[in-house]
Amino acid sequence: MNSANELVGAQLTQVEETLLNIPEMHPSNLRNAVKTIVASGGKRLRPQISLLVAGMFGKQDLRAAIDVASAVEMLHTATLVHDDLIDGSLVRRGAATLNAAWTPAATVLTGDFLFAFAAGLASRANSVRVMSIFSETLGVIVGGELRQQFTNWARRRTREDYTERIYAKTASMFVLAATAAGVVAEASEAQITSLNQYARNLGLAFQIMDDVLDFTGEQATVGKPVGSDLRRGLITLPTIFYIEANPDDPLLPCALEGNCSGETYAQLVKRIRESTAIKIAIAEAGTLANEAKRHLANFPDSPYRDALGAIADFTVARTT
Numbered sequence: 001m002n003s004a005n006e007l008v009g010a011q012l013t014q015v016e017e018t019l020l021n022i023p024e025m026h027p028s029n030l031r032n033a034v035k036t037i038v039a040s041g042g043k044r045l046r047p048q049i050s051l052l053v054a055g056m057f058g059k060q061d062l063r064a065a066i067d068v069a070s071a072v073e074m075l076h077t078a079t080l081v082h083d084d085l086i087d088g089s090l091v092r093r094g095a096a097t098l099n100a101a102w103t104p105a106a107t108v109l110t111g112d113f114l115f116a117f118a119a120g121l122a123s124r125a126n127s128v129r130v131m132s133i134f135s136e137t138l139g140v141i142v143g144g145e146l147r148q149q150f151t152n153w154a155r156r157r158t159r160e161d162y163t164e165r166i167y168a169k170t171a172s173m174f175v176l177a178a179t180a181a182g183v184v185a186e187a188s189e190a191q192i193t194s195l196n197q198y199a200r201n202l203g204l205a206f207q208i209m210d211d212v213l214d215f216t217g218e219q220a221t222v223g224k225p226v227g228s229d230l231r232r233g234l235i236t237l238p239t240i241f242y243i244e245a246n247p248d249d250p251l252l253p254c255a256l257e258g259n260c261s262g263e264t265y266a267q268l269v270k271r272i273r274e275s276t277a278i279k280i281a282i283a284e285a286g287t288l289a290n291e292a293k294r295h296l297a298n299f300p301d302s303p304y305r306d307a308l309g310a311i312a313d314f315t316v317a318r319t320t
Contacts, residue, residue, distance in 0.1 A: 055304035057185035071121035078114035144168020171203025201292035211236035227269030233258030241277035
């Protein structure tokens with residue numbers, strides 16, 4: 001089986017060059033800080049998905065596909081800048097976040113600048129529909145963050161609220177990556193619907209595994225303290241499953257209200273980490289990944305389709 005890098009490695013290099021070609025910013029050291037954040041990279045799954053989708057239609061070298069892949073990754077980077085500020089995070093992937101060194105105002109404005117840069121990249125595809133998908137996705141992301149700020153604790157512990165949150169936070173950008181690439185590659189409406197469902201299920205599975213790793217990973221590899229989401233008042237799927245199995249745990253009330261002591265959080269994180277909630281959450285991610293692959297069956301067999309399926313398998317198997 002060909003890996004994504006073997007199939008679209010040359011195009012990913014062009015994406016990297018595009019991402020680092022950041023317009024002039026003042027002061028210049030702010031531009032350097034942004035370039036460091038962009039260069040820190042991560043897995044680049046979203047641009048991989050865009051380029052592999054285009055590759056299924058024989059158009060992985062299409063400039064518009066490369067622009068879409070770049071726009072999606074820059075949008076992702078912009079959301080991370082704002083997320084780190086909202087969450088008060090000083091470290092991401094082992095490196096200092098922008099708000100660790102700059103004022104909140106400078107951090108917000110830098111994130112806004114990157115949103116604008118991402119939109120400019122998307123506009124290069126010369127497609128009104130791509131821009132419509134892009135703007136809709138941005139609205140979903142921001143709307144999800146706003147809803148999270150004002151959602152009461154009782155609702156935060158429900159699976160429905162959790163699914164809405166992780167779709168807005170993560171899966172919506174996977175959908176953007178796949179469907180916008182489908183548009184520029186001239187996919188049919190039925191194919192775009194299949195791409196939407198593939199990416200939606202993949203994105204949900206990806207975020208569930210992120211939330212599992214928040215409990216099971218090690219700080220050195222995950223890049224943040226174990227159980228950091230729960231400590232910040234975020235109720236994720238492992239915690240929801242733990243609540244369902246252990247509704248009378250005396251440590252839960254303060255956690256659900258976001259006001260536990262550090263020691264109480266540490267005890268609760270340990271209990272969740274050692275519970276069956278972790279296995280159940282991983283199984284849920286696996287079901288979603290398999291559902292994502294099922295929608296790929298609507299495309300002809302090709303190395304690009306196989307690589308998209310392999311991304312779904314990787315999503316559940318990953319440890320970072």
